[in-house]
Amino acid sequence: VLRDRRPRNCPPGPSEIPFIGNMPFFDEKTAAELRKKYGDIFMHRTGPYRTVYLFDYHTAKEVMSRPEMSDRPSYFATFSLDDQKQGGLVSSNGVHWQHDRRFVLRNLRNLGMGKSYLDEAINIEAKALVEDLKKYGGEAINYPDSFRTVALNIIWQMVASTRYDLDSKEVDAISRLTQQFRESSSALSALPTFFPALNRLPKSVKNYLFQSDLAGKFIDEMKRVVMEAVDKHLEDYDPDNLRDLIDEYIKDMKASEGDEKSFFRKGALCQIVNDLFGAGSDTVHSMMKWVAYLLARYPEYATRMQQQIDAVVPRDRMVSLDDKPSLCLVEAFTTEALRFSSMVVANVQRSASKDTNINGYFIPKGTVVTVANYSIHHDPRYWDDPHKFYPERFLDDSATKYTAPKQAFFAFGSGRRQCVGELLARMELFLFTAAIIQHFDVRPPPGVDISSKDITTVLGLRLPYEYKLVYKPRE
Numbered sequence: 001v002l003r004d005r006r007p008r009n010c011p012p013g014p015s016e017i018p019f020i021g022n023m024p025f026f027d028e029k030t031a032a033e034l035r036k037k038y039g040d041i042f043m044h045r046t047g048p049y050r051t052v053y054l055f056d057y058h059t060a061k062e063v064m065s066r067p068e069m070s071d072r073p074s075y076f077a078t079f080s081l082d083d084q085k086q087g088g089l090v091s092s093n094g095v096h097w098q099h100d101r102r103f104v105l106r107n108l109r110n111l112g113m114g115k116s117y118l119d120e121a122i123n124i125e126a127k128a129l130v131e132d133l134k135k136y137g138g139e140a141i142n143y144p145d146s147f148r149t150v151a152l153n154i155i156w157q158m159v160a161s162t163r164y165d166l167d168s169k170e171v172d173a174i175s176r177l178t179q180q181f182r183e184s185s186s187a188l189s190a191l192p193t194f195f196p197a198l199n200r201l202p203k204s205v206k207n208y209l210f211q212s213d214l215a216g217k218f219i220d221e222m223k224r225v226v227m228e229a230v231d232k233h234l235e236d237y238d239p240d241n242l243r244d245l246i247d248e249y250i251k252d253m254k255a256s257e258g259d260e261k262s263f264f265r266k267g268a269l270c271q272i273v274n275d276l277f278g279a280g281s282d283t284v285h286s287m288m289k290w291v292a293y294l295l296a297r298y299p300e301y302a303t304r305m306q307q308q309i310d311a312v313v314p315r316d317r318m319v320s321l322d323d324k325p326s327l328c329l330v331e332a333f334t335t336e337a338l339r340f341s342s343m344v345v346a347n348v349q350r351s352a353s354k355d356t357n358i359n360g361y362f363i364p365k366g367t368v369v370t371v372a373n374y375s376i377h378h379d380p381r382y383w384d385d386p387h388k389f390y391p392e393r394f395l396d397d398s399a400t401k402y403t404a405p406k407q408a409f410f411a412f413g414s415g416r417r418q419c420v421g422e423l424l425a426r427m428e429l430f431l432f433t434a435a436i437i438q439h440f441d442v443r444p445p446p447g448v449d450i451s452s453k454d455i456t457t458v459l460g461l462r463l464p465y466e467y468k469l470v471y472k473p474r475e
């Protein structure tokens, strides 16, 4: 009990019960209340993990750039597909993470991330999306599944040369499992991660209390999709015809065969592929829901963007990245959607790899650190009228040029762990948003007020409320 005591001079926070902590369940509402009481930095504890929350932009920016704050917490590797639990990007640390991150960044760039030739692949998906939305003939629908498939198709073509049809049964099955997993997840289902002793409970009790069977099913399905793609690539591998990121990895794996110290291993490859599949599709899919919701909620912006598009792009041609300079409002709209939604409510957690300090407070090695993205994105110290949806904040004075956020913008994180897919995500958001605006008027069904409930929070993601919307083809 003495050794478990909270070390001196840590950030303030509620008092702790030894071994248990003070917050078995933690959500954004609790974070806001604790902030009111303790200020811009506080600490809470769940089981063995103490977490420091940061609400001040300047502190957060500086902390996220530090080498000793570049690790992820150890519990992230629990579900890693790597048998050695060391490879991949999202959950790995140290030299393994550096190696795999470098590999992924180099290959995403070589495969077109940030380059105009990816325009064409994204526009094939954008056209498919337009055709899919036309099918509904102006009927009110939930956010369509095609939002997921088009996002998945971009990253999955780069990684595994696979493109799914918009009515693919396989994507539908993954979608349904993800949905079930999300809906059944609660603060309770995360408890065994923080209190591993709970894993010793009988299976039926775990399934009842923590929905462990649904999480297991979801992980098994993801594993099956990833392993199938990797095994198929290993079978068909042709060194004279490298198709995608998996082939590039196999090339390096073969070149280092016999070298026991090599980081190129099948287990690490599986985890990289799993990370890109998850982080690269679910995020863009969820942001497209926000885009549709915001277009319906603020039709005046949709109309102004349509005017911008119509002035430079004939209706029979899709918008391309070359049109970006003339479509500053579309770019400003997507950046404001990222800020306003703050879909990733709190930044993906980091962990201190050694004893350190923040603003004079002692931070012991292993402390989890997270940044309150939503709060910083809505803090009047950094943003005028922060709760207003106002894309113009990202335009210059003449309203003719996009200006990137200068501070307090963490939609893609910051520092050494910053999102590797930001450029790709921005390309997709711009082109998919433009395609919808160019071809449809998105509106709430007659008589429905979509401003009364605007969000649902699921597994740390802020998503727009599931309103049915009308995608009315433009004359």
Ligand code: HEM
Pocket: 064, 089, 090, 091, 101, 108, 155, 275, 276, 279, 280, 281, 283, 284, 287, 343, 344, 347, 348, 349, 410, 411, 412, 413, 414, 415, 416, 417, 418, 419, 420, 421, 422, 424, 425
């Ligand atoms: C709108 C879309 C997206 C959003 C809002 C988003 C957001 C984020 C955030 C907040 C982080 C944590 C950064 C940090 O710790 O500072 C992250 C990490 C990551 N993202 Fe994204 N992301 C998006 C799209 C993508 C795409 C398209 C890819 C695929 C290439 C991707 C791959 C990753 C990976 C692999 C990481 C882990 C990086 C690491 O730990 O080194 N993301 N993302």
